[in-house]
Amino acid sequence: MEVIDKWVAEFVIRRQHNPRVSPTNLLSALRFGDSADCLNLKVSSVLRDLSDSLIRGSVDEGTLDLLEILEKLLLQQQRSVITESHKSAYCLTAAECTVRFMWPLSASEGLFTDALERVWTKRIGILKESGSGLVSDELVKWESDLNKAVEDPEVYQRIRESNVRYTAVSFLNQLLKEQWEVLGSSSIESVAQRRLLKRKAESNVEGDGVRNREVPNAVDESTRRLKSDKVDNANERLGAGEGEDGNGDSRDVEGVGCLEGDGIDKVNEQLSADEEGAMGAQEQEHEPCLDKGDEMAARELKDYLLEIQRQIDPSTRQMQEPNNATDHSVDVTPQPSRVNRTRTSRQNHIETPDNASEKGSSSRGTWSGRVRPRLSTPVPLNVTPLRKVDSPGRRPKKFWTPEEVEALREGVKEYGKAWKEIKNANPAVFADRTEVDLKDKWRNLVR
DNA sequence: GTAGGGATATAA
DNA sequence: TTATATCCCTAC
Known part of the structure; x- marks a missing residue:
């Protein structure tokens, strides 16, 4: 059964982001060992975590942890060469983990120097000692520039105004694309x-x-x-x-x-x-x-x-809905099965509650050309909810994208806490956000 | 229009 | 249970 365990774990890990399944926890629960034959599974798990982080818009020190783990796993797979996208993703993510604390006008205020110490002196210092392939010339250059920024206000301002996050996300996406391609199909x-x-x-x-x-x-x-x-x-x-x-x-x-x-x-x-x-x-x-x-x-x-x-x-169904913001x-x-459908229906098919139920009814017949195992039809519980859950007046929760966060930061730099002006200055970016949303998000960012 | 507290959902 | 992110309500 071990083979089937791994197949299922691999399939679940590789599929679309599912907040109910943590790849790391899944591997731990299934108690796969550390043998070489599980390495691909572990790499998939790390890639899934990285992908989920990007979907959430998170580029933080947890991302650095994942990139370091990925390097170790790839080395265990005898892949001795760390790709340029891996190095650049790590470098820019490390930079972002520091630059994000550069919102005060000078280096002496806020948490910038703390971040510099934590990320570059300690974390990357350990990487250098271990001879990690993630320590690139680009990384060393960033370290030098960030240290200069402590003393030089001009360098501080220059770095502070650069869009490091966007570049980091780009390299992370490139890295994910490359690594998923190497893994192939499940x-x-x-x-x-x-x-x-x-x-x-x-x-x-x-x-x-x-x-x-x-x-x-x-x-x-x-x-x-x-x-x-x-x-x-x-x-x-x-x-x-x-x-x-x-x-x-x-x-x-x-x-x-x-x-x-x-x-x-x-x-x-x-x-x-x-x-x-x-x-x-x-x-x-x-x-x-x-x-x-x-x-x-x-x-x-x-x-x-x-x-x-x-x-x-329901989270997966939401993912499948058209025009999803993600x-x-x-x-x-x-x-x-292609036998049971036409080309046009496949190409033009748009998921709706109606045709979703249509698919449900077809479950009694064949699917993919064979009898599908039956599942009992879920019956809605006829009970009065104890509390409102996404009542009609409540908007669906929508996580902030990196672009929105970046625009908000730029807006605060330019207009201060004039949320209405910031929104009006970026009507396209903030089309789905109210000025109160901007205020709430900023409150969250500076916590 | 903005600030702040509360409600809700979700992950750890 | 706690922490976090997002959305909502209300006072100013």
Whole structure:
């Protein structure tokens, strides 16, 4: 069952931000060891935490912790070269952790010198002693400039007015994109894709008896690696899309990368493309290696996860709503089998309560071409709420984006605490914010 | 229009 | 239970 445990953990960690699931806690709860075969899982966990931090708009010393942990994990994976995006993300995040305390007009006031000591002298001092690859020339230059800022008001002002946060977020996003691509698709999704491809191939054989011979695609390769890994449990590796040299196949990355793109929808696109051809010869050769029981269990687990997610997780449903303010939202809505849907319905489909219930009703039939495990239909409780929960008069909670925070800081610098003027000066940025929101946020920022 | 306290939701 | 972020209400 250990294999299935890992598949589920990997799948849950890699899916869209879920405030109910902490990747770190999940790994701890499932009590995976520190063996090398769990490294990909741990890397996924750190990337998920980083991604969640960015979704929350957090670029802080917790981000530095995650970047340091990521470096250690990558080194354990024998990836001896730390990428430039990793170095730059760390450098700019460290800078942001200091610059954020530069709001007083001079270095002698506020918490700037405290932050300088905490982040650069202590934290980065330890990094230097350990010979960390995160200590770059850029980092050393920033350290020098920030130390100069303590004595030189001009340097202080120059750094104070720079938009470090934006650059830090850009590098963090770049780092996440690169690392997710290296990890490739999750094990469960790889097996699910392969199963669907196989079914399609079988139907082609039954239909016309002619098979096109085609070079096995990245999905096949992922599955092959997964299956061979299963045979050799001691060396089992997750992240089936990763190549032997750590560089994922480009087609795999683009078509099957499951997180920061369109998730499962991209998987379907990959399937769509592959379905135009037929299964390659190697596909047949590898088939006997995978235990049927595990294969079916993996598929059922995936179905369960998606269904449970859709049925009981309001936060996820909110993520799936169109026009969500969060750019990072990923559509993980289970798509009906291509056999049962048209291209236009897929391309033009917009999630609404009506068609959501329509999907619910279809759960009694087949999904992805097979019988889906039944879940009892949730019955709304007919009780009087003890207190209001998001009453009609209350706006939905909307977290501040880095752009809004930056605009607010700039506004305070220019107009002081004239919230109305700040809002009017940035009508586009603060379109969804009242002047009271600005005041509340500023109160929160200076706490 | 702004400040401050309270209510609510969520994560640790 | 506590801390934090966001939203709401009300006094000035």
